[in-house]
Amino acid sequence: MDDQNKNLLLAFALSLLVIIGWFALFPPPSAEPGRTVAEGELVPPPAAADGATTDATAAEETAVGVVRVNIDTPRLTGTISLTGGRIDDLQLRDYRETTEPGSDIVHLFNPVGSNRDIFYALHGWSPRGALQIDQVPGPNTEWQQVGDNALSPQSPVTLRWDNGQGLIFTRVVEIDDNFLFTVTQEVENQTGEAVTLSPYGILAQHGLPSDLENFFISHEGMIMSADGRLTEDSYRNMRNYRVHERERTPASVTEIAENGWIGLTGKYFMGALIGMPGQAFTAVAQHVPGSEIYQTSMRMPAMTVAPGERAQAQSRLFAGAKEWTVLRTYEREAQIDRFVDAIDWGWFFFLTKPIFALLYFINGILGNMGWSILVLTLIIKAVLLPLAWKSYVSMARMKELQPEMMAIKDRAGDDRQKLQQEMMKLYKEKKVNPAAGCLPILLQIPIFFSLYKVIFVTIEMRHAPWIGVFNDLSAPDPTSIVNLFGLLPWAAPDPTSFAALILIGIMPLMFGFTMWLQMRLNPAPTDQMQAMIFNWMPWIFMFILGGFASGLLLYWIWNNIITFAQQYSIMRLNGTKPDLFGNIRDTFKRKKGDAAK
Numbered sequence: 001m002d003d004q005n006k007n008l009l010l011a012f013a014l015s016l017l018v019i020i021g022w023f024a025l026f027p028p029p030s031a032e033p034g035r036t037v038a039e040g041e042l043v044p045p046p047a048a049a050d051g052a053t054t055d056a057t058a059a060e061e062t063a064v065g066v067v068r069v070n071i072d073t074p075r076l077t078g079t080i081s082l083t084g085g086r087i088d089d090l091q092l093r094d095y096r097e098t099t100e101p102g103s104d105i106v107h108l109f110n111p112v113g114s115n116r117d118i119f120y121a122l123h124g125w126s127p128r129g130a131l132q133i134d135q136v137p138g139p140n141t142e143w144q145q146v147g148d149n150a151l152s153p154q155s156p157v158t159l160r161w162d163n164g165q166g167l168i169f170t171r172v173v174e175i176d177d178n179f180l181f182t183v184t185q186e187v188e189n190q191t192g193e194a195v196t197l198s199p200y201g202i203l204a205q206h207g208l209p210s211d212l213e214n215f216f217i218s219h220e221g222m223i224m225s226a227d228g229r230l231t232e233d234s235y236r237n238m239r240n241y242r243v244h245e246r247e248r249t250p251a252s253v254t255e256i257a258e259n260g261w262i263g264l265t266g267k268y269f270m271g272a273l274i275g276m277p278g279q280a281f282t283a284v285a286q287h288v289p290g291s292e293i294y295q296t297s298m299r300m301p302a303m304t305v306a307p308g309e310r311a312q313a314q315s316r317l318f319a320g321a322k323e324w325t326v327l328r329t330y331e332r333e334a335q336i337d338r339f340v341d342a343i344d345w346g347w348f349f350f351l352t353k354p355i356f357a358l359l360y361f362i363n364g365i366l367g368n369m370g371w372s373i374l375v376l377t378l379i380i381k382a383v384l385l386p387l388a389w390k391s392y393v394s395m396a397r398m399k400e401l402q403p404e405m406m407a408i409k410d411r412a413g414d415d416r417q418k419l420q421q422e423m424m425k426l427y428k429e430k431k432v433n434p435a436a437g438c439l440p441i442l443l444q445i446p447i448f449f450s451l452y453k454v455i456f457v458t459i460e461m462r463h464a465p466w467i468g469v470f471n472d473l474s475a476p477d478p479t480s481i482v483n484l485f486g487l488l489p490w491a492a493p494d495p496t497s498f499a500a501l502i503l504i505g506i507m508p509l510m511f512g513f514t515m516w517l518q519m520r521l522n523p524a525p526t527d528q529m530q531a532m533i534f535n536w537m538p539w540i541f542m543f544i545l546g547g548f549a550s551g552l553l554l555y556w557i558w559n560n561i562i563t564f565a566q567q568y569s570i571m572r573l574n575g576t577k578p579d580l581f582g583n584i585r586d587t588f589k590r591k592k593g594d595a596a597k
Helices: 003-025 235-239 324-333 349-366 369-383 385-400 402-412 416-430 439-457 498-502 506-519 528-547 550-573 580-596
Strands: 068-072 076-081 086-096 105-109 118-128 144-146 157-162 167-175 180-189 195-206 221-226 229-234 252-256 260-265 269-274 281-288 293-299 303-305 310-321
Touching: 068 086, 086 310, 105 118, 105 269, 105 310, 118 180, 118 269, 118 310, 180 195, 180 303, 195 260, 195 269, 195 310, 221 235, 221 252, 221 281, 221 293, 229 235, 235 281, 252 260, 260 281, 260 293, 269 293, 303 310, 310 324, 324 349, 349 369, 349 439, 369 385, 369 550, 385 550, 402 416, 439 550, 506 528, 506 550, 528 550
Parallel strands: none
Antiparallel strands: 068 076, 076 086, 086 105, 086 118, 118 195, 144 157, 157 167, 167 180, 180 310, 195 293, 195 303, 221 229, 221 260, 252 281, 260 269, 269 310, 281 293
């Protein structure tokens, strides 16, 4: 490896080290916690016709006297509150809070008054014209169920409310086998006059989620697709919305013409309000003033209902896990535009999407994400093999030119311009590209970050086991010298603690060793400063990456091993035998010499 390649590798490594180190040691500050939501406080429905916001509080909801309708599907369980007709109690059967035996299943929606994160969906009607707020169903309306069945894919639930003044409201809630609700709202006008009103849906999050990571690598907060354009805002950004002229409150308002959805998302789970294909509606995101309520709304166009007539509006609600296959199916079959992009694929989406699709395919065959990562790494290295071949052939030929290059350096002395000119002339004559060894290194940067993104944000990697104690490849290495690298029956230090930074696990150690061994295929740089940096680099990276997902470390260890085998074999095939043990001896001799000085 010539000096130019060494400088490039050094610059890449140091840049990567600075980026990783900065975000590991100085993550973005956590959002300030909001005030505690008052018991029974409910989100206000959308603004009334004159722009004034309706009452923001409601009577306290307690377990006593609240009638609920059961939700029972293959993947969801929970209840619908007949007070307000809110879908506010929802759990995911297939996901647990932790990997510990007996851990509770994930709670996505929780009602007001619960000791969990309050999050729910609310549907209703906003009055227009002469219609008053108490004439339409709102957050405290006591609905009646028509029938007594539970909500399931085979049996929808029908709710009814008569306002006693000639308007009868009906709501039909349906659900599929996964996570998609369909809500049909209907009003029948038995008054003697036409009435105007508009249907809406609301998702409300009271306070910040307790599992909010607030980490730059994944989006948490508002997410919206408006006619093909994806928008994301963090909870912090939602608090900083400007006052909207029409809303008269801080809000972000978007008019959607044909296809869109808006919701609140975490890393793995999401609630989203979805318009029907071709349906126009207004999407609103806001942080409710005077409270710690974050909400997204879909407001459908106003309807004028003549006496004796009926009007109907339909929308959908997604509440569940951001599974790739499920989102992709909804995008294709239910025509929900860009729904698969609810997963935060990042800047390198053109790499993260195919990488994940390939990993998912391999896992479908092997049934184990750990082994799938190893196979994926082999495939990536095979794709990059032509470039790697050129790189290592070029490095081998550069070694053959070492005597001539040293002679040029001696002749040029301190004349840098002459040195560069003669070097370029030599490269041209011998048909050697000194930068050929750089391309595989540069390509590793986006691949590394893309795989990191895939492992960090996809729910398919959440709690994905490999072997032994490695039961969650999305989490840091669970081993440490403290538990004899997983052989003793107690836990390693908390991954966020300082002790975990020092008492690292077996994977970071293997990563550091394989990186160090790979670098020993080449002689140490003649420059003492470069040599020192190269000697320390693997061990610095070992500690910096020690807290990263074990699945990423698994990829990097295997990548180092394959790279070592490729480089050694290709250089041997081109007449250059790497002096591995000689380079290792020289490294230790240099260290002893430096220590003696």
